[in-house]
Amino acid sequence: MLSAQRLTAGVMAVASLAFALAGCRDPFAPPPCGPPEYFVSPSAVQAGGQVTVSAQDTTCDALYGADARIQVTVTDAAGQTVLEELAPMTDDGAFTFVFTVPDTMAAGEGGVSAVPYGVDWCDDTGVNNRADPGTLSLERASCAHRLVPLTVHAAPPA
Template identity: 45%
Template sequence: MAFCLKYRGRRFTTAALMGALLLLAPISGCSSAAGGEPPCFPPAYSLTPAEATLGDKVTVAAPDADCNPRYGMNARIQVSLTDASGAEVVKATTAMNDAGGFSYTFVVPLRAVAGDAVVTAVPYNIDWCDDTGRNNRVAASGDVLPERVSCVIPMQPLAITR
């Protein structure tokens, strides 16, 4: 009889735990309850080529997102190149479409230090990394700009040779 009660107790505890998880799921960080649409991160971008010599052209590009980031008609992307010494040798903004798609070509500066470099591309001057479940890509009103929330800046490696 004790075994039966223990078994029933475990089954009840498991059912209660599952019920609690289902109730809490809508208020977790990735829910879509706070505004309809789920979080929509920027699309992954690529580099062409992945290895370049000083003075070569490198293209950074991303397709449109599969979700609806709503960056707006005047959206911009900030692209930067940090060389092997840690110096930021390219920092530019360029047009990005409402869905996050863009293409930008830069020349690896002759002053860049050869070795393992990093290219970053992030939406400019907007909250591009939202893990709160809200879509904050709509332009801020007034003088208050949205701020980034917890996430890691996406980076692509670029091998710079002489």
């Protein structure tokens, strides 16, 4: 018959092994919460037209905070950044950002990127580092930014 002490030691050993195999992530913790999927509408527009970039709240507990912001970056067909702005975002990641396509934006397929500002949402530790407003010691290492296509048609001549 196993003693309570031996049983406890066995459970702890199994938990430690599971923790180590999970890449130092607590296997019983909820999965990491990434930024919500965002949408760009319309997907094709003339220079000078308006575009909306938006996302609904995540289905996980994102904890972005009361002062959360989203960084929206727009690149043109030539790969040049034509807009980079911050906009308010909810604690769970919802946002709506409307911008006017610059008349100078190169025609063709560009892209829109929207990422939570000032947080390391791409760590591999499984720790929600957004819950601690302290200085981040992690750097994004393995995550590529999502880029949603935006086709810009040249503005008609005046």
